[in-house]
Amino acid sequence: MEGKKISMAVIRRMPRYYRYVSELHQNGVARISSGALAAKMGLTASQVRQDFNCFGGFGQQGYGYNVENLRSSIREILKLDNNHTAVLIGAGNLGRALMTNFKFEQSGFRLTAAFDVRPELMGGSVAGVPVLAMEELENYVQRHQPDIAILTLPRQYARDVADKLCSLGIRGIWNFTGVDLHLDGIHVPVENVHFSESLMTLSYRI
Template sequence: MYWGVKMNLKKKVSLAVVKRLPRYYRYLSDLLKMDIKRISSQELSSRMGITASQIRQDLNCFGGFGQQGYGYNVEYLFNEIGNILGTNNKYQTIIIGAGNMGQALANYTNFEKRGFKIISIFDVDPKLVGTEIRDIEIRDLETLEDFISQNYVDIAMLAVPYEQTPVVAERVAKLGVRGLWNFSPMDLKLPYDVIIENVHLSDSLMVLGYKLNEKFDFTRNDSEKNNDCDF
């Protein structure tokens, strides 16, 4: 069947595959830096510690980037994955919360290289409001609504205390911000059309704890039980 237009038969790519893309991107970036021009799935496989089959299958979710008998052109593949991930887009980004985490995010210049341009930071602390981080002004959180209605804001990075997170998230989502990058240990749920990506640092740390326990013995220090339930 042919309907006269390019059919959108592309099957939705699974999250498992998508989550591996940034890792491919990193390895390809390293290869580029090492001035390696071509790479086979076999060779990449041994570098990354995953099967060559998986690499080929992952990449083929998005199209045939390789060539039989040759492998993949590193620069080409790097750029293609970049396009898939959208690192060539420019996202207008704000940071909410200028505590240590917010400042760490603001100072992490590499996000900019991936398309995430930080255009403003917001906080409630009068001592911070008016100051700058890397030429980015810290504004009063009160002015959030004004700012967003006067500037395109695609993404908000939320680095605010636990209790305030849902409130702030609701405020930005209501204003049409499309993506939230949340650092609070909670699962944000909002009645808006917004993509939420969580960075649950404590979860990651607890998984480390689990793996340590699995392998080593840490009971030696089990003096006090810890039954409180705050995060």
């Protein structure tokens, strides 16, 4: 929707819609009502319709949503076919776990390289992703122009590395360091991931 401001709350629900609709598609479901989709997501049918109306609406009165078309529309909204590329900074336990287990391509990204300071990791690879020396980061980013960087390095280095990446033209940061990074002043979006917040939320709920 060109020129229309979409709330961040709606944007953050779109990946959840995509995940549920993809499961329906894989299971051969052809159509679903807003009420049925809302029940799966813990929302109301009205909220589902309002969310989709932010992008023009995808349903038909009395029919609901064509699952295949809805999945394609959400995929387009989330730009999952844009062949985004990513690099990972910090090939420690968390970094290696992401490289080994996370399905980047299903989320619209291709992880092309990882960087670390430990000499014993240089020249190796994890899950087919080459691990390079941090000294090579600047040249690599300038040459390959990845879209985002994933930060899994020690927290004390997070801000300096983020600033360096932004100066090299990185377009976004997925941050697992435990330090909140806010780079709005230089127009680089950051997703700060905190596992502890999710666990503490669960603590409250139980």
